[in-house]
Amino acid sequence: MSSQDVQRPICIIGLGLIGGSLLRDLAGYNHPVFGYNHSTSGARTAVKQGFDVTDDLPTILTRAETENALIVIAVPMNAVGEVLDAIQEHAPSCGITDVVSVKTAVRQQVLERGMESRYVGGHPMAGTSKSGWDNSQKDLFRRAAWGITYDYAAECEARGEKIPKQWIETFTEVVRMTQMVHAEAVPIRVANHDAAVARISHLPHVFAEILAVVGDNGGILAQSLSAGSFKDATRVAGTHPELVQQMCETNAPALVEALDEALDLLRDAREKLDSPEPSIAELSDAGYRARTRIDARSGARKESVSPVKISSRPVLRLHPGGPNWVAQLRQSESLGGRIEIF
Amino acid sequence: MSSQDVQRPICIIGLGLIGGSLLRDLAGYNHPVFGYNHSTSGARTAVKQGFDVTDDLPTILTRAETENALIVIAVPMNAVGEVLDAIQEHAPSCGITDVVSVKTAVRQQVLERGMESRYVGGHPMAGTSKSGWDNSQKDLFRRAAWGITYDYAAECEARGEKIPKQWIETFTEVVRMTQMVHAEAVPIRVANHDAAVARISHLPHVFAEILAVVGDNGGILAQSLSAGSFKDATRVAGTHPELVQQMCETNAPALVEALDEALDLLRDAREKLDSPEPSIAELSDAGYRARTRIDARSGARKESVSPVKISSRPVLRLHPGGPNWVAQLRQSESLGGRIEIF
Numbered sequence: 001m002s003s004q005d006v007q008r009p010i011c012i013i014g015l016g017l018i019g020g021s022l023l024r025d026l027a028g029y030n031h032p033v034f035g036y037n038h039s040t041s042g043a044r045t046a047v048k049q050g051f052d053v054t055d056d057l058p059t060i061l062t063r064a065e066t067e068n069a070l071i072v073i074a075v076p077m078n079a080v081g082e083v084l085d086a087i088q089e090h091a092p093s094c095g096i097t098d099v100v101s102v103k104t105a106v107r108q109q110v111l112e113r114g115m116e117s118r119y120v121g122g123h124p125m126a127g128t129s130k131s132g133w134d135n136s137q138k139d140l141f142r143r144a145a146w147g148i149t150y151d152y153a154a155e156c157e158a159r160g161e162k163i164p165k166q167w168i169e170t171f172t173e174v175v176r177m178t179q180m181v182h183a184e185a186v187p188i189r190v191a192n193h194d195a196a197v198a199r200i201s202h203l204p205h206v207f208a209e210i211l212a213v214v215g216d217n218g219g220i221l222a223q224s225l226s227a228g229s230f231k232d233a234t235r236v237a238g239t240h241p242e243l244v245q246q247m248c249e250t251n252a253p254a255l256v257e258a259l260d261e262a263l264d265l266l267r268d269a270r271e272k273l274d275s276p277e278p279s280i281a282e283l284s285d286a287g288y289r290a291r292t293r294i295d296a297r298s299g300a301r302k303e304s305v306s307p308v309k310i311s312s313r314p315v316l317r318l319h320p321g322g323p324n325w326v327a328q329l330r331q332s333e334s335l336g337g338r339i340e341i342f
Numbered sequence: 343m344s345s346q347d348v349q350r351p352i353c354i355i356g357l358g359l360i361g362g363s364l365l366r367d368l369a370g371y372n373h374p375v376f377g378y379n380h381s382t383s384g385a386r387t388a389v390k391q392g393f394d395v396t397d398d399l400p401t402i403l404t405r406a407e408t409e410n411a412l413i414v415i416a417v418p419m420n421a422v423g424e425v426l427d428a429i430q431e432h433a434p435s436c437g438i439t440d441v442v443s444v445k446t447a448v449r450q451q452v453l454e455r456g457m458e459s460r461y462v463g464g465h466p467m468a469g470t471s472k473s474g475w476d477n478s479q480k481d482l483f484r485r486a487a488w489g490i491t492y493d494y495a496a497e498c499e500a501r502g503e504k505i506p507k508q509w510i511e512t513f514t515e516v517v518r519m520t521q522m523v524h525a526e527a528v529p530i531r532v533a534n535h536d537a538a539v540a541r542i543s544h545l546p547h548v549f550a551e552i553l554a555v556v557g558d559n560g561g562i563l564a565q566s567l568s569a570g571s572f573k574d575a576t577r578v579a580g581t582h583p584e585l586v587q588q589m590c591e592t593n594a595p596a597l598v599e600a601l602d603e604a605l606d607l608l609r610d611a612r613e614k615l616d617s618p619e620p621s622i623a624e625l626s627d628a629g630y631r632a633r634t635r636i637d638a639r640s641g642a643r644k645e646s647v648s649p650v651k652i653s654s655r656p657v658l659r660l661h662p663g664g665p666n667w668v669a670q671l672r673q674s675e676s677l678g679g680r681i682e683i684f
Contacts, residue, residue, distance in 0.1 A: 125569040145567050186566055196564040200557045204575040206622070207549050209629025210607045214600055215542045216632035222538040223639045224528055224655055224678025225487050227467040230636075232574045233546040237633035241626035252620035258556055259612045265552045266608065270601045278594035280548070284583035287551025290558035291579035294572075297565045313566055336566025 007032060008173055011064035011094070012072045013083050014038070015046060015053065017127060018099045019074025020136025025181040027051060028138055032067075036060045038075075042133050057083075061090035070173045072122075073098035073106075077246045081109050088113060095170030097122045097177075101197060103149055103190040105250040117164045120174045121149035121190065123197070124183055129238040139182070143311065145338070146183035148174055150329050151190050157326050168321040175320075175341050184313055184338040187329040198254035203262060205236050205244050206255070212237040297336075313338040349374060350515055353406035353436070354414045355425050356380070357388060357395065359469060360441045361416025362478025367523040369393060370480060374409075378402045380417075384475050399425075403432035412515045414464075415440035415448075419588045423451050430455060437512030439464045439519075443539060445491055445532040447592040459506045462516045463491035463532065465539070466525055471580040481524070485653065487680070488525040490516055492671050493532050499668050510663040517662075517683050526655055526680040529671040540596035545604060547578050547586050548597070554579040655680040 009032035012019045019035065023046075026033040034052040037043040046053035054060050064071055071094045073083050080100060087096060096119045100106050103121045110119045126144035128135065150171065156163045178185045188196070212234040215222055248255055265283065272279045297312055314337040318328050332339055351374035354361045361377065365388075368375040376394040379385040388395040396402050406413055413436045415425050422442060429438060438461045442448050445463045452461045468486035470477065492513065498505045520527045530538070554576040557564055590597055607625060614621045639654055656679040660670050674681055 125567050127569075127571075144569060147567060188563065188567075192563060193567075196560050196567050199560040199564050200568040200572040203556060204553055204572055206608070206611055206625070207553060207575065208633075209625050210604050210611075211546055211549060212629045212632035212636065213607060213625075214545060214603050216635055217603060218538050218541040220639070220678040221530065221534060221675065222541050222678075223636060225467050225489060225530075225535075225538050226542040226636070227469075227486060229469075229578050230542045230546055232577060233549065234629075234633050234636065235574060236571050237629040238637065239630070241623070241630045244626040244630075245622055248615065248622045248626070249620045252615045256612060256616045259608065259615070261556045261559065262552050263605075263608055263612060265555060266548070266601065266605055269548055269552075270598060270605060273590065273594045273601070274598045278591045280587055280590045281583070283548070283551050283555075284586040284590070287554045287576075287579040288581070288583045288586075290554035291550075291576050293558055294554065294565060294568070294576065295580065297562070333563065336562040336564075 009033065009064075009067045009069040010072060010177060011035070011060060011067075011069040011091075012074055013057070013060075014073065014075035014079070015042065015133045015136070016074065016076075017131045017136050018124060018140075019072065020046075020133040021126075021138070021140040022072065022074065022099070022124075022181065023051060023053075024136060024138045025141065026177070029180055031180060034060065034063065034069075037133065038079075046133060057086055058090050061086055064094050065091040069094055070170065070177065071096045072177075073100070076100075076243070077102065077105055077250050080106055084109055084113055084115060088115065094118070095120070095166065095173060097170070097174045099124055101201065101247050102251040103147075103193045107149070107151065107190050116152050117167050118170065119152070120167070120171045121147075121151075121193075122174055122178070123147040123193065124178070125201075126183070129236055131240055131243060141178070141181040141183040144183050145186045145313070146178040147186050147188045147193050148178070149190050149193060150187055150326065153326050153329070154189065163321070163326075165321075172320045172341055175339060179340065184311055185340070186313065186336065186338050187333050189333065192333065194251050194254045195257070198251055198258040202248050202251055202255045203258045205239065205248060206259065207262075208234050208237040209244070311338065315340055317342050351375065351406075351409045351411040352414060352519060353377070353402060353409075353411040353433075354416055355399070355402075356415065356417035356421070357384065357475045357478070358416065358418075359473045359478050360466060360482075361414065362388075362475040363468075363480070363482040364414065364416065364441070364466075364523065365393060365395075366478060366480050367483065368519070371522055373522060376402065376405065376411075379475065380421075388475060399428050400432050403428055406436050407433040411436055412512065412519065413438045414519075415442070418442075418585070419444065419447055419592050422448055426451055426455055426457060430457065435508075436460070437462070437508065437515060439512070439516045441466055443543065443589050444593040445489075445535045449491070449493065449532050458494050459509050460512065461494070462509070462513045463489075463493075463535075464516055464520070465489040465535065466520070467543075468525070471578055473582055473585060483520070483523040483525040486525050487528045487655070488520040489528050489530045489535050490520070491532050491535060492529055492668065495668050495671070496531065505663070505668075507663075514662045514683055517681060521682065526653055527682070528655065528678065528680050529675050531675065534675065536593050536596045537599070540593055540600040544590050544593055544597045545600045547581065547590060548601065549604075550576050550579040551586070653680065657682055659684050
């Protein structure tokens with residue numbers, strides 16, 4: 001049995017919507033998985049439901065170290081630092097990934113502790129406006145993009161250094177884990193990730209908050225007239241405010257850039273509407289064309305009548321550590337593609 | 343049989359998404375209904391599907407006059423004027439309503455032609471991002487608010503004039519029609535309507551266009567990472583640009599007001615994020631509270647597990663033309679309520 005065939009256990013730190021859903025899926029596929037919930041009652045609930053869960057962080061990390069587990073950090077951004085400290089203390093040799101929605105800030109914490117050769121960043125593009133273990137669910141990640149960062153490998157290469165074997169193994173384990181839960185592994189560097197999610201996740205959150213406030217300012221009559229499109233447009237404003245803060249505030253530089261683009265468009269629309277011959281032709285054309293492209297790229301993924309859903313992301317099969325594999329990651333990233341490991 | 347029990351036929355001018363769906367519903371309930379489609383091939387398709395449809399406007403309006411039909415104008419805003427002219431010529435005594443999404447502009451056309459005593463404005467808050475007869479569908483209006491304007495009655499009262507019997511009958515017929523298709527009739531004056539839809543319909547359209555453009559600017563990688571929330575947030579950007587123009591441009595004054603509120607919030611969010619200690623606490627709290635109120639007002643309507651969906655809009659049963667009935671309309675409007683006619 002080669003090292004690649006070993007079923008390395010997975011240890012999930014934090015069992016909210018994402019960590020909890022990951023635990024449910026992996027357990028459902030009979031992959032060895034155990035988790036930590038900082039809430040004693042939350043942990044107890046999960047145990048009663050038959051999951052291997054505890055509220056004792058040092059103990060579970062010691063176990064991760066003993067079993068050579070892959071550790072998944074699934075806590076809010078502001079708790080990442082102390083979890084990394086605990087990992088250094090109790091699980092000094094395990095590979096580490098995370099599922100936090102902003103990657104620069106997490107990487108910074110990793111770099112500050114000199115843990116970069118053990119760390120591969122991750123971010124599943126899945127979720128609901130609900131949070132917590134009670135809202136976690138099976139099959140949340142199916143067909144979702146799961147961003148996987150590889151800056152460390154790119155930097156080793158640029159410096160002409162060999163990429164440490166542990167990093168390559170951790171990268172492999174992370175991709176395998178995403179494949180197990182039927183997500184699509186999208187290689188992406190940290191800065192590109194944060195710029196992209198500012199546009200397609202954090203800006204939509206800001207817009208939803210604003211729409212909710214302006215709609216609510218219209219009072220009960222506006223609410224009474226509001227239909228499905230308004231409910232859809234404001235849905236993510238139902239996300240707990242602290243989670244929105246964690247996402248948006250830790251990704252502020254990239255988000256400000258997206259906000260500036262949006263502000264320019266909004267100011268321009270306002271000026272063209274506040275004129276003797278109000279017009280919104282330019283924006284409605286541009287938005288329609290953009291949305292049409294978005295739909296086209298989604299391809300057969302959602303709309304196909306076939307029961308076999310086809311991904312619109314081009315696939316690249318690679319062998320981590322093989323010749324040119326980092327160049328292949330870059331190529332896949334430039335296409336928004338997904339990778340599979342053989 | 344009192345005049346209220348007469349099954350007055352309904353003549354629908356324009357068979358796009360809204361007019362077409364209304365025709366399908368009324369025909370399905372065996373209510374006498376006939377329609378006009380300006381497209382010959384579109385009319386032919388509807389005829390083949392068994393509907394009483396023609397592409398000959400003078401003929402169908404003459405028939406409406408003969409049968410004392412209620413005429414529903416369901417054409418885009420820029421065609422309303424010529425339809426009103428044709429009605430004056432061929433159906434000089436029929437009651438008229440419309441389903442156009444902006445009410446000030448339609449009322450202006452009605453007033454210019456001195457047709458106000460025959461006209462009761464309407465606007466069903468239902469739709470999809472698709473348009474045209476081929477996308478029209480049964481049961482589109484179930485539980486949707488259907489704004490019904492009563493400025494003419496309020497103005498008659500204010501001037502101490504008697505409200506003409508024809509107007510009261512037309513109002514009654516319009517409410518009855520909305521009840522037939524299981525919509526909820528929400529009395530609302532024109533200015534209040536246009537201010538409300540600017541907030542909960544037209545601003546969301548502008549935001550969706552902008553999100554689509556800014557997301558698309560992120561290129562294929564951003565698209566690849568985009569998930570359900572981005573698709574939801576940009577869904578209405580898939581509306582045909584001309585329809586967006588018609589809505590937003592004809593409601594420009596109210597929309598500019600809503601845009602200014604949104605711009606203030608967006609500029610403020612940008613400033614607070616572009617600081618040494620980035621914060622979006624204020625907006626995310628306000629948005630969350632607003633969204634929670636929106637959900638609460640929607641009440642049991644969507645989320646109830648009961649098969650009998652309960653409307654969250656308070657109901658007021660009234661007798662058009664009865665004592666104080668216009669005051670009752672005002673009261674219902676102030677609550678975002680719905681009316682039923684007994």
